[in-house]
Amino acid sequence: xxxxxxxxxxxxxxxxxxxxxxxxxxxxxxxxxxxxxxxxxxxxxxxxxxxxxxxxxxxxxxxxxxxxxxxxxxxxxxxxxxxxxxxxxxxxxxxxxxxxxxxxxxxxxxxxxxxxxxxxxxxxxxxxxxxxxxxxxxxxxxxxxxxxxxxxxxxxxxxxxxxxxxxxxxxxxxxxxxxxxxxxxxxxxxxxxxxxxxxxxxxxxxxxxxxxxxxxxxxxxxxxxxxxxxxxxxxxxxxxxxxxxxxxxxxxxxxxxxxxxxxxxxxxxxxxxxxxxxxxxxxxxxxxxxxxxxxxxxxxxxxxxxxxxxxxxxxxxxxxxxxxxxxxxxxxxxxxxxxxxxxxxxxxxxxxxxxxxxxxxxxxxxxxxxxxxxxxxxxxxxxxxxxxxxxxxxxxxxxxxxxxxxxxxxxxxxxxxxxxxxxxxxxxxxxxxxxxxxxxxxxxxxxxxxxxxxxxxxxxxxxxxxxxxxxxxxxxxxxxxxxxxxxxxxxxxxxxxxxxxxxxxxxxxxxxxxxxxxxxxxxxxxxxxxxxxxxxxxxxxxxxxxxxxxxxxxxxxxxxxxxxxxxxxxxxxxxxxxxxxxxxxx
Numbered sequence: 001x002x003x004x005x006x007x008x009x010x011x012x013x014x015x016x017x018x019x020x021x022x023x024x025x026x027x028x029x030x031x032x033x034x035x036x037x038x039x040x041x042x043x044x045x046x047x048x049x050x051x052x053x054x055x056x057x058x059x060x061x062x063x064x065x066x067x068x069x070x071x072x073x074x075x076x077x078x079x080x081x082x083x084x085x086x087x088x089x090x091x092x093x094x095x096x097x098x099x100x101x102x103x104x105x106x107x108x109x110x111x112x113x114x115x116x117x118x119x120x121x122x123x124x125x126x127x128x129x130x131x132x133x134x135x136x137x138x139x140x141x142x143x144x145x146x147x148x149x150x151x152x153x154x155x156x157x158x159x160x161x162x163x164x165x166x167x168x169x170x171x172x173x174x175x176x177x178x179x180x181x182x183x184x185x186x187x188x189x190x191x192x193x194x195x196x197x198x199x200x201x202x203x204x205x206x207x208x209x210x211x212x213x214x215x216x217x218x219x220x221x222x223x224x225x226x227x228x229x230x231x232x233x234x235x236x237x238x239x240x241x242x243x244x245x246x247x248x249x250x251x252x253x254x255x256x257x258x259x260x261x262x263x264x265x266x267x268x269x270x271x272x273x274x275x276x277x278x279x280x281x282x283x284x285x286x287x288x289x290x291x292x293x294x295x296x297x298x299x300x301x302x303x304x305x306x307x308x309x310x311x312x313x314x315x316x317x318x319x320x321x322x323x324x325x326x327x328x329x330x331x332x333x334x335x336x337x338x339x340x341x342x343x344x345x346x347x348x349x350x351x352x353x354x355x356x357x358x359x360x361x362x363x364x365x366x367x368x369x370x371x372x373x374x375x376x377x378x379x380x381x382x383x384x385x386x387x388x389x390x391x392x393x394x395x396x397x398x399x400x401x402x403x404x405x406x407x408x409x410x411x412x413x414x415x416x417x418x419x420x421x422x423x424x425x426x427x428x429x430x431x432x433x434x435x436x437x438x439x440x441x442x443x444x445x446x447x448x449x450x451x452x453x454x455x456x457x458x459x460x461x462x463x464x465x466x467x468x469x470x471x472x473x474x475x476x477x478x479x480x481x482x483x484x485x486x487x488x489x490x491x492x493x494x495x496x497x498x499x500x501x502x503x504x505x506x507x508x509x510x511x512x513x514x515x516x517x518x519x520x521x522x523x524x525x526x527x528x529x530x531x532x533x534x535x536x537x538x539x540x541x542x543x544x545x546x547x548x549x550x551x552x553x554x555x556x557x558x559x560x561x562x563x564x565x566x567x568x569x570x571x572x573x574x575x576x577x578x579x580x581x582x583x584x585x586x
Contacts, residue, residue, distance in 0.1 A: 024233065025163075025166040025230060025233045025234055025235075026163070026166070026181070027230075028226055028227065028229060028230025028233060028234075029159070029162065029163045029166070029227075029230065029234075030163070030184070030185070030188050033159050033163075033185065033188060033189070033223075037188070037189055037192035037193070037196075041192055041193055041196040041216075042195075042196040042200035042201075042212075042213075042215060042216030042219065043104075043105050043108055043109075043148070043213060043216045043217075045193075045196050045200075045201065045349065045371055045374070046200075046201050046204050046205070046212075046369075046371040047062075047066055047349075048062055048063070048066060048349065048350060048353050048354075048371065049204075049205070049353070049369075049370065049371055050112075050204070050209065051065065051066070054112065054118050054119075054121075054209060055118055055119060055132075055133050055137075055138075055141070056119045056122055056130040056131060056132050056133065057132065057133070058531065059354060059531050060513070060517055060529065060531070063350045063351070063510075063513060064510050064513065064514065066349065066350060067346065067350070067506045067507070067509050067510035067513070068506070068507070068510055069145055069149075070346070070349075070502070070503075070506040071502075071503040071504070071505075071506030071507040071510070072149055072503065073148065073149050073152045073153075073499075073503070074152070074156075074499040074500060074501075074502040074503030074506060075499070075500060075503035076149050076150065076152055076153030076156075076499075077152065077153050077154075077156040077157040077495070077496035077499040077500065078157075078493070078496045078500050079153055080093060080097065080153035080154040080155075080156070080157050080158065080492070080496065081157035081158070081490075081492035081493040081494075081495060081496040082242070082244070082492075082493065083154075084154070084157065084158050084239070084492040085239055085242070085243055085489060085490055085491070085492045085493055086239055086241060086242035086243070086244070087239055087242075088239065089236060089237065089238055089239050090158040090161060090162040090165065090236070090237070090492060091162065091231075091234060091236045093154045093158050093492075094154060094155060094158050094159060094162060094227065095227065095228065096154055097150065097151045097152070097153065097154025097155045097158075098151065098154075098155065098220075098223060098224045098227055099151075099224060100147050100148075100150040100151040100154070101147070101148060101150075101151025101152070101155065101220055101223075102151075102217070102220045102221060102223075102224060103147045103151075104144050104145065104146070104147030104148035104149075104150070104151055105144070105148070105213065105216055105217040105220050106144075106217050107140065107141075107143055107144030107147060108141065108144040108145065108148075108213055109210060109213035109214050109216075109217050110140075110144075111137070111140055111141050111144065112208075112209035112210045112212075112213050113210035113213075113214075116137075117137055117140050117141075118133065118137055119131045119132060119133050119134075119137065152499075156495065156496065156499045157492045157493065157495040157496035157499070158492050158495060159185075159495075160182070160185060160479055160483065160495050161483065161491040161492050161494065161495045162234075163181055163185060164178045164181060164182075164483060164491070165234075165235050165236075165237055165491075166234065166235050167181065176403070178483075180389055182476055182479055182480045182483075183385050183386075183388065183389040183476060184385075184389070186381065186385055186472070186475070186476050187381075187382060187385045187386065190378040190379075190381040190382045190385070190468075191382060193374075193375070193378040194375050194378045194379065194382065196216070198372055198375060200212055200215055200216060201369045201371050201372050202369060202372070203215060204369075205369045205371075206369075239489075243324075243487065243489045243490045243493070246317075246321050246324065246325075247324075247325050247328070249295075249313050249314050249317055249321065250292060250295045250317045250321050250322055250325045251292075251295075251325070252295075252314050252315075253294075253295035253296075253313075253314060253315050253316060253317050254291060254292050254293075254294045254295040256314075256315060257294040257295065257297055257299075257315075258291070258294060260294055260297050260299070262290065262293055262294065262297070263297065267285035267293075267319055269297075270285075270293060270296040270297065270298070270319050270322075271296045271297070271298045271302075271310065271316055271317070271318055271319065272296075272318060272319045272320075273308040273309055273310075273318055274308055280320070280324065280487045280488045280489055281488065282320065283319075283320060283323035283324065283327070283566065284323070285319055285323065286323065286326055286564060288326060288329075288330065288564065289325075289326050289329055289330075292322050292325060292326060293322060295316070295317040295321070295322055296316070296317055296318060296319050296321075296322050297316075298316065299316075301315075302315060302316040324487045327485060327486060327487055327566055328486065328487075328490075330485070330563055330564065331481075331482065331485055331486070331497070333559040333562070333563075334409070334412075334481070334556070334559050334560070334563060335478075335482070335497055335500075335501055336501075337416065337552055337555055337556040337559055338412075338474070338478055338498070338501040338505075339501050339504040339505050339508060340505070340508075340548055340549060340551075340552035341415065341416050341419050341470075341474055341501075341505075341549070341552065342501060342502050342505035343505050343508060343509050343512075343545055343548070343549075344419045344422050344423050344426075344467060344470070344545055344549070345419070345467060345470075345471060345502075345505070346502075346505055346506055346509045347426070347509070347542070347545070348374045348377060348464065348467060349374065350509075351529075351538060351541075352373065352374065352426075352460060352463075352464070353370050353371050353373070353374070354370075354533060355429075355430060355433060355457075355460060355533065355538070356368075356370035356371075356373045356457045356460060357370040357446045357450075357452075358433070358437065358446050358450050358451070358452050358453055358532075358533050358534065359433055359452065359453050359455050359456065359457035359459070359460070360443055360452065360453065360454055360455060360456050360457060361373075361457045363458075368457065370457075373457060373460055373461075373464065374464060376460070376461045376464040376465055376468070377464040377465065377467050377468030377471065378468060379465075379468070380464070380465045380466075380468030380469050380472070381468045381469070381471060381472045384468075384469060384472045385472055385476075388472070392405065393405040404480075407565075408477050408480055408481040408484070409477075409481070409560045409563065411473050411474070411476075411477035412473065412474045412477040412478055412481065412556070413474075413553075413556060413557065413560060414473040414474070415469075415470045415471065415472070415473030415474020415475065415477065416470075416474055416549070416552065416553050416556050417553060418466055418467075418469055418470035418473065418474075419467070419470040419474070419549055420546050420549035420550055420553060421466055421470075422463050422466035422467040422470055423463075423542050423543070423545045423546035423549060424542075424543070424546050425462055425463040425466060426463040426539075426542045427539040427540075427542035427543045427546065428539070429459050429460060429462070429463055430533075430538045430539040430542060431539045432455060432459065433453045433455045433459065433533075434453070434533065434534055434536075434538075434539070436453045436454055436455040437451055437452075437453035437454075437455070437534045438534060440453075440454055441454060442454060450531065450532030450533060450534050450535075451532075451534055453534070475498065478497070478498050478501075479495070479498050482494035482495070482497045482498065483495065484566070485565065485566045512541075512544075512545075513529060516528050516529055516541055516544070517529045520537075528540050528541050529541060
């Protein structure tokens with residue numbers, strides 16, 4: 001076919017415009033990312049303790065606020081991705097977002113440094129002894145958190161895609177470089193988490209909240225410096241206009257021609273003009289979502305320009321446009337399974353912290369901060385990722401012949417299964433912690449209220465380790481899956497999907513907390529989620545999440561069997577026919 005020669009010519013034309021530096025650009029990108037995560041995580045990871053001890057908020061209220069804020073933070077990347085892919089490009093978006101994050105951290109730091117910007121210290125949590133934040137104090141805090149939302153909206157969808165842009169993916173070494181980059185990106189992420197959850201949280205808890213927030217602010221400043229220093233080294237792919245216009249055009253054309261009968265001899269009978277030079281690779285025809293094929297049916301009313309393009313693209317679209325939309329639609333069911341997957345991860349920053357508060361956190365004479373316990377999930381990821389990338393993947397690659405050792409969906413499925421196991425373990429550990437707190441001598445009262453169980457908080461390590469392993473499989477797999485399966489001009493949108501799923505998880509977790517708290521507190525029933533966990537049944541909440549995870553795992557398996565990977569090996573007739581009749585293996 002005529003298009004069979006398009007891909008090499010197109011790639012050659014694009015490669016002439018830019019020089020990929022690959023790993024040479026990584027010190028700046030990973031340096032920027034590491035310092036940004038050190039700053040952001042250092043500011044937000046101890047937020048539960050900050051809100052309950054400095055802003056004197058109730059635990060349920062603080063958990064709801066954190067979940068809603070985290071959800072908004074994870075939803076913002078969708079808008080940042082749209083602006084990046086459509087108008088500004090990833091470099092400009094990252095630069096603006098980094099400065100916004102710096103401003104947000106500065107404002108949050110001021111809420112701790114200036115006494116008038118937070119409530120007076122109440123000392124105890126006896127009734128009537130604590131004064132909550134004033135509207136002005138709360139507004140100032142939310143204003144700072146709002147800047148962090150803006151920063152996350154630009155950084156999260158673009159940093160991974162921008163790093164992958166630095167590799168020449170038309171070569172085998174470039175493609176392997178991208179695969180390793182995704183793994184090492186999360187390795188630096190977990191390293192930043194570990195530092196934030198130990199050193200920075202220690203300063204916040206034991207020294208000063210103002211200094212504890214000041215350190216992340218300075219680190220974010222270093223992140224901005226690193227990013228802009230590497231400006232001359234980066235490959236900066238310019239946006240080609242809004243990719244959403246093409247999506248709307250296909251839907252509009254398909255609806256306008258909904259009464260037409262799909263012609264015989266597909267795909268040869270559909271409108272297939274010469275593929276122009278673009279960052280998007282040529283896609284072969286697939287027979288899923290066949291109603292969209294009607295957008296490419298050429299009728300006597302459709303007019304063609306001299307260059308072969310459709311005169312009215314709101315009435316006639318190319319097979320390429322249709323297939324790009326099909327790529328997006330195929331991803332959505334798989335993506336939706338990630339919403340329930342992240343709910344166990346959400347608990348690590350809320351109720352796991354409360355569990356640690358009401359457990360014995362002493363390690364010898366040293367008392368570990370409650371918020372620092374999530375470091376064990378990060379340690380698991382930090383150990384596992386290099387082993388997986390450097391040892392297991394090459395070994396499995398020799399057995400399976402697959403570039404990544406196993407398919408991306410198989411990797412994601414392993415993470416979904418492990419998340420169920422982590423919730424079951426969490427429930428059993430909480431039942432043990434509560435039993436000891438009620439039937440054995442306690443170690444005093446936690447700062448948020450409730451007796452401290454004499455059970456060692458190290459019992460929380462197994463559930464956190466499993467959660468970290470689950471995230472290492474599924475979260476990294478999701479990022480790579482979205483990046484590779486989306487059209488190239490929507491890779492910032494692809495980068496935002498992980499965080500959009502996390503946003504939905506935060507909102508859903510908030511809804512579940514509110515419903516469970518209200519439902520189990522009626523008519524003298526035993527409240528599962530009271531202020532004092534010893535009087536509740538948190539383990540039932542964990543088992544509920546595990547049950548939902550089992551249902552979600554079955555849904556994920558069904559989506560995986562139905563899914564067909566994007567084929568970019570070339571638009572030959574054989575590829576088009578085989579892709580239309582055979583499903584790719586999971």
